[in-house]
Amino acid sequence: xxxxxxxxxxxxxxxxxxxxxxxxxxxxxxxxxxxxxxxxxxxxxxxxxxxxxxxxxxxxxxxxxxxxxxxxxxxxxxxxxxxxxxxxxxxxxxxxxxxxxxxxxxxxxxxxxxxxxxxxxxxxxxxxxxxxxxxxxxxxxxxxxxxxxxxxxxxxxxxxxxxxxxxxxxxxxxxxxxxxxxxxxxxxxxxxxxxxxxxxxxxxxxxxxxxxxxxxxxxxxxxxxxxxxxxxxxxxxxxxxxxxxxxxxxxxxxxxxxxxxxxxxxxxxxxxxxxxxxxxxxxxxxxxxxxxxxxxxxxxxxxxxxxxxxxxxxxxxxxxxxxxxx
Amino acid sequence: xxxxxxxxxxxxxxxxxxxxxxxxxxxxxxxxxxxxxxxxxxxxxxxxxxxxxxxxxxxxxxxxxxxxxxxxxxxxxxxxxxxxxxxxxxxxxxxxxxxxxxxxxxxxxxxxxxxxxxxxxxxxxxxxxxxxxxxxxxxxxxxxxxxxxxxxxxxxxxxxxxxxxxxxxxxxxxxxxxxxxxxxxxxxxxxxxxxxxxxxxxxxxxxxxxxxxxxxxxxxxxxxxxxxxxxxxxxxxxxxxxxxxxxxxxxxxxxxxxxxxxxxxxxxxxxxxxxxxxxxxxxxxxxxxxxxx
Numbered sequence: 001x002x003x004x005x006x007x008x009x010x011x012x013x014x015x016x017x018x019x020x021x022x023x024x025x026x027x028x029x030x031x032x033x034x035x036x037x038x039x040x041x042x043x044x045x046x047x048x049x050x051x052x053x054x055x056x057x058x059x060x061x062x063x064x065x066x067x068x069x070x071x072x073x074x075x076x077x078x079x080x081x082x083x084x085x086x087x088x089x090x091x092x093x094x095x096x097x098x099x100x101x102x103x104x105x106x107x108x109x110x111x112x113x114x115x116x117x118x119x120x121x122x123x124x125x126x127x128x129x130x131x132x133x134x135x136x137x138x139x140x141x142x143x144x145x146x147x148x149x150x151x152x153x154x155x156x157x158x159x160x161x162x163x164x165x166x167x168x169x170x171x172x173x174x175x176x177x178x179x180x181x182x183x184x185x186x187x188x189x190x191x192x193x194x195x196x197x198x199x200x201x202x203x204x205x206x207x208x209x210x211x212x213x214x215x216x217x218x219x220x221x222x223x224x225x226x227x228x229x230x231x232x233x234x235x236x237x238x239x240x241x242x243x244x245x246x247x248x249x250x251x252x253x254x255x256x257x258x259x260x261x262x263x264x265x266x267x268x269x270x271x272x273x274x275x276x277x278x279x280x281x282x283x284x285x286x287x288x289x290x291x292x293x294x295x296x297x298x299x300x301x302x303x304x305x306x307x308x309x310x311x312x313x314x315x316x317x318x319x320x321x322x323x324x325x326x
Numbered sequence: 327x328x329x330x331x332x333x334x335x336x337x338x339x340x341x342x343x344x345x346x347x348x349x350x351x352x353x354x355x356x357x358x359x360x361x362x363x364x365x366x367x368x369x370x371x372x373x374x375x376x377x378x379x380x381x382x383x384x385x386x387x388x389x390x391x392x393x394x395x396x397x398x399x400x401x402x403x404x405x406x407x408x409x410x411x412x413x414x415x416x417x418x419x420x421x422x423x424x425x426x427x428x429x430x431x432x433x434x435x436x437x438x439x440x441x442x443x444x445x446x447x448x449x450x451x452x453x454x455x456x457x458x459x460x461x462x463x464x465x466x467x468x469x470x471x472x473x474x475x476x477x478x479x480x481x482x483x484x485x486x487x488x489x490x491x492x493x494x495x496x497x498x499x500x501x502x503x504x505x506x507x508x509x510x511x512x513x514x515x516x517x518x519x520x521x522x523x524x525x526x527x528x529x530x531x532x533x534x535x536x537x538x539x540x541x542x543x544x545x546x547x548x549x550x551x552x553x554x555x556x557x558x559x560x561x562x563x564x565x566x567x568x569x570x571x572x573x574x575x576x577x578x579x580x581x582x583x584x585x586x587x588x589x590x591x592x593x594x595x596x597x598x599x600x601x602x603x604x605x606x607x608x609x610x611x612x613x614x615x616x617x618x619x
Contacts, residue, residue, distance in 0.1 A: 038520050039520065042425070043423040043425035044425040044427075046420035047416070047417050047431060049417070050414070050495065051427070053488070054431070054434045057485070058434065058437075058438045060449075061449025061453045065445060065449045125345065128341055129341070129342060131338065132339065132342050133342075136334070136335045150345075153353070154545075155595050156549070157584070157591065159549075159568045160588055163356070163580065163581075164584065165352050168352055168355060170369055173369050174355070205349070237334065259439075262441075266441075266442020266445065267552070268444060268552070269552055269555075272569075273572050277573070283442065283552075286445075290556055302442075302444070305442055305444075305445060306442065309441075
């Protein structure tokens with residue numbers, strides 16, 4: 001089992017193993033707990049509460065979103081008649097403007113750009129942090145403590161963590177004070193806050209955790225003898241990293257990437273707060289429509305967002321799987 | 327293989343140090359700024375040190391209902407915590423055996439994690455609008471006094487559970503992956519009923535990890551925005567209030583609020599970690615030494 005899978009660190013170990021969803025379907029089975037005495041509830045009954053919550057509050061609502069996206073609407077309510085109006089309005093003018101991009105495509109392009117930047121940065125940072133924790137920290141206690149240090153901010157408020165950048169990046173913030181004090185710039189740098197830069201920075205700040213934990217979890221499972229074998233066979237450090245460690249971390253990388261991509265694609269809070277409500281994103285379109293109580297267009301945009309997200313996830317798993325097929 | 331520390335170690339350790347600074351630095355900055363003097367502004371320099379902004383915050387500080395939002399979030403968080411722990415434990419137990427639809431349930435839980443929160447939130451809002459419409463079309467004695475079914479402990483709770491339960495289930499998998507089923511067999515051989523073996527064998531063993539589940543349940547609920555946004559009903563939770571305040575409040579009071587919120591998170595985290603540590607040491611003291619060298 002893994003280094004972390006020791007009984008002394010429930011919080012982090014549980015968290016780390018938890019995010020490695022790949023193992024879940026193959027959980028070992030206990031002996032049937034049907035004793036000679038007493039009654040044990042059947043397994044399906046034990047799973048029922050969770051199944052009900054997901055059926056009622058996740059599956060059914062998603063179905064409703066799909067249905068409502070096909071309904072007509074007027075200024076103040078949903079009209080129960082089927083139409084493709086919400087979709088055609090969303091993509092209105094897109095064909096005529098080609099090769100230029102219409103509003104919705106531009107917005108999605110911005111979102112995908114943000115998504116890619118955040119994904120690339122969190123992947124590199126997350127991988128490096130995990131690599132340090134898994135291969136360079138020697139004692140289990142130290143590993144647990146350092147993993148906790150990385151986890152604790154995840155348990156605090158995201159909005160607070162966002163606004164805590166304001167005194168640093170604002171026009172009179174610490175960074176600008178330092179830059180002007182040292183004479184690097186004459187006027188305050190404006191693009192530090194309420195810009196794409198600050199949005200990406202906040203995403204990296206908030207969600208690198210989602211990369212670290214699954215990748216770390218994959219890494220501690222790597223048999224150390226494989227690394228030694230590579231070393232003995234004359235592989236350099238980089239060769240070992242590229243040909244041994246990275247392929248074996250693939251599940252962790254994919255899981256982490258899926259988390260980061262879905263969070264950034266659907267986000268409207270971080271983009272709103274850190275972008276000064278100036279940057280359009282896929283999630284913000286839905287929010288704007290909802291604030292206007294236009295449910296069918298909001299639902300249509302939700303369906304489009306869901307489709308786009310699933311497309312990216314599928315592409316991601318394909319790209320990573322290609323290595324195996326070669 | 328490696329005896330001394332390599333250059334790579336120092337480079338990586340330096341990188342890790344910078345990452346930790348990146349994680350905690352901004353938090354420390356607003357912690358410091360929340361003790362800004364009465365004349366102080368939103369950024370450095372500090373204009374004296376005072377608890378002025380905290381006392382202003384407690385007085386309400388002209389902010390609508392921030393105290394009420396605080397208690398609402400706390401209550402909701404506690405309910406979510408209890409339900410998450412209970413429902414996840416049951417499901418975790420179920421997955422140790424086979425049951426029809428177990429793969430379907432598993433993939434639904436994963437889907438609930440990765441479907442963008444705003445989509446789920448919108449769906450739940452639509453569901454409760456549908457329920458409202460159905461009730462209002464119903465008998466007059468019911469429809470007349472009815473306003474909406476959406477609220478903190480109906481649609482709000484539902485939205486939070488779709489977010490906390492997948493985490494709870496995954497942690498349960500992690501727990502039962504390394505649970506020794508022979509302990510239960512031993513209990514059964516000694517004549518324990520299923521309930522007794524759960525109560526006296528399984529539960530004490532999984533309790534520390536269960537605190538971990540509860541910690542996730544509470545903190546995820548306490549900070550939740552995206553899922554709550556459409557589904558919370560008329561009363562906002564604290565994070566939603568905070569989000570609204572980021573655009574309207576331009577005094578260090580918002581930092582004082584930030585420090586308070588983070589303080590609650592830290593207390594909860596500390597209590598949970600302390601609880602886990604205590605239970606672990608208790609288990610080590612009272613546990614069997616069977617199988618140990």
